[in-house]
Amino acid sequence: MEDLTKDRVEQLLNYIMKKCLWQFNSRAWDRRKQNAGILGQTAQLLCGETPVHETANDKCYWVDAVLLAREYRARFPWINELSHDEIKALIKALHERLDFLTIDGSLNEELTVQHY
Template identity: 70%
Template sequence: MNELSKDRVEQLLDCIMKNCLWQFHSRAWDRRRQNEEILKKTAQLLCGEEVDLSTPHDRCYHVDAYWLAEAYRKDYPWINAMSKDEIKALIKALHERLDFVTIDGSLNEELTDQKY
């Protein structure tokens, strides 16, 4: 990944870290699932694709994804000029970084406590 892409991932990550409470779920598997579903739906919204709303979980993730997509469009206008493939690659890199920061690289032992 080039420096511009890394910088953009960090900008998008900063938005999540400062504004989104869903990143603070108490268990690693919850965080991983939410990161995946919300960012998948965010990419679909940014790309103008149809978003699955068939389950209550899908609708819940959609609400967070909708807010995130709108914030990205407004606060990072460069995202509006990107192709669908570029957006998907950017969101994939963001997902990897978010999983690292909030799960895999976290020192929070509650995330893996079987009794919690």
């Protein structure tokens, strides 16, 4: 990953880590599902697309995605100058990094407890 992309991913990630409570779900599968739902819809919103809300979870993720997209546009003006392909690639890299930090690389053993 090039330095500029890494820097941008870290800026977006830093916002999530400091401002978004949804990252703290207690189960790994919940975190993985919500990260995909919220970041996927955030990418769509940033690209001017309309996310589909087929389930209650989709609607919940949409609310967080709207807020996240709004904050990203306001706090990181450079995101408004990216092409749709660049936005999608950036959000994909962000998603991979977030999944690693909050799930796959986490030392929190409660994330994998089968009885949740």
